Amino acid sequence: MTSIKFPMTRRAFGLGAAATAGALFSGIGVARAAAVPFDESWEHLTFRRLEPNQFTLGDGQLRVVADGSSSIFYRMLEHSFHGAQRASWTWQVDSSVPPSDLSTIGTDDRNLGLFFVSVDAAGAERVRPGTNIRSLMTNRSARILMYTWGGNTPLGSVVPSPHAPERLRNLITRPAGTGRFTETVDLAADFPKVFGQPLERLVAVAVSSNSENTPARVEATVSGLTVT
Template sequence: MKKLALTALVAAQPSLGITAEVVPFDGSWKEQGFLRLFSNDYVQRGEQLDVVSDGTVSLLWRPLDRSQRSAQAASWAWSVQEGVTPTDLTVKGGDDRNLAVYFVFVDPDRAEALAGGSARRILRERSARALIYVWGGQHNRGAILPSPYASQLRTKVLRGSRAGTHQETVDLVADYRAAFGSSPGTLVGLAISADSDDTKGKIVASISNLSLRN
């Protein structure tokens, strides 16, 4: 049986000139609630994160190490066994989604000062931008949407609300340019969220094999 060490693994792919670094779910991710009493259930199991959201919403946050901050692409597998109904992701207070993966960037000269900070603190930073990949909503796949909460957030829809299992590979640089019209700064943190508080629905889902590539 293969065992995944609960530290980041580095796998070189010489034929492609790509280095992939796995980001494990090793207990270093910390939950941050949007509303004090509304929290999801997360189980970090090394290579996989299990998520249950039952009329709740919160975000699981991990600051990145210096070696991970230059990532230009990412990949992961995700699965939704039970999810919420399609919503309009541009409407504040009506934008439930099954899963969201956040990539948070700041200006390079601010990265060290913000390293290790909470998602809430970093997203208050003037230079901060978050590229959010979403499973859910009623929009076309590939749509890039403004957030109803803050101008420095952009959502790209990868999957509709239907249950299933999928593997994703994303180009962070190209998607950032399409979303914000400029090149990304330094990647300082990742977050994962499930959101069911508006529809009062239930989400049972998981994310695994999350990796960053330079």
């Protein structure tokens, strides 16, 4: 298993801080918090021969149920978000998969993954509402950092996904188990540490859960997603 550990750049902060977010960016690189709402702009990516998860929008949050299932819920970001360099969110897990080996297909179950998708400026210009996240994964410049709740390696470990190890990598943020936490992450610092390449344009976000390999059920929520 390929696993690299470095000091985490995330930090926990009071839940009240998320309530101050909401102002939109006025242009690329402007460091002001902007909410990424859980609304009808999100789309569901499913996989052949796998039961999809249940993703439910409501009350300003995303509810996730994975019961022998796997899929991804994603959203393309408007141009005004492309210069974001930090992110924050609150996530809660009420029912958890056990620790797992995220480096191997067939064992890579996790409670939650928060994806942040970076592409170069030329690729970002081609992103539109309705762009399928599959197309981003074939872009040579694409790098997808997944802050992961699960796995069996220490916090701060980097575990390349066995499905796309060069472009999709897990950064272990919480161990398998239940609880509720609010995270703040420094995307601009984490992308070079995880990929050896800088964060370029932040063009999409996504939420995943996997429980197709173990007899376990994930019940979780994600809320308060903002980028800065």
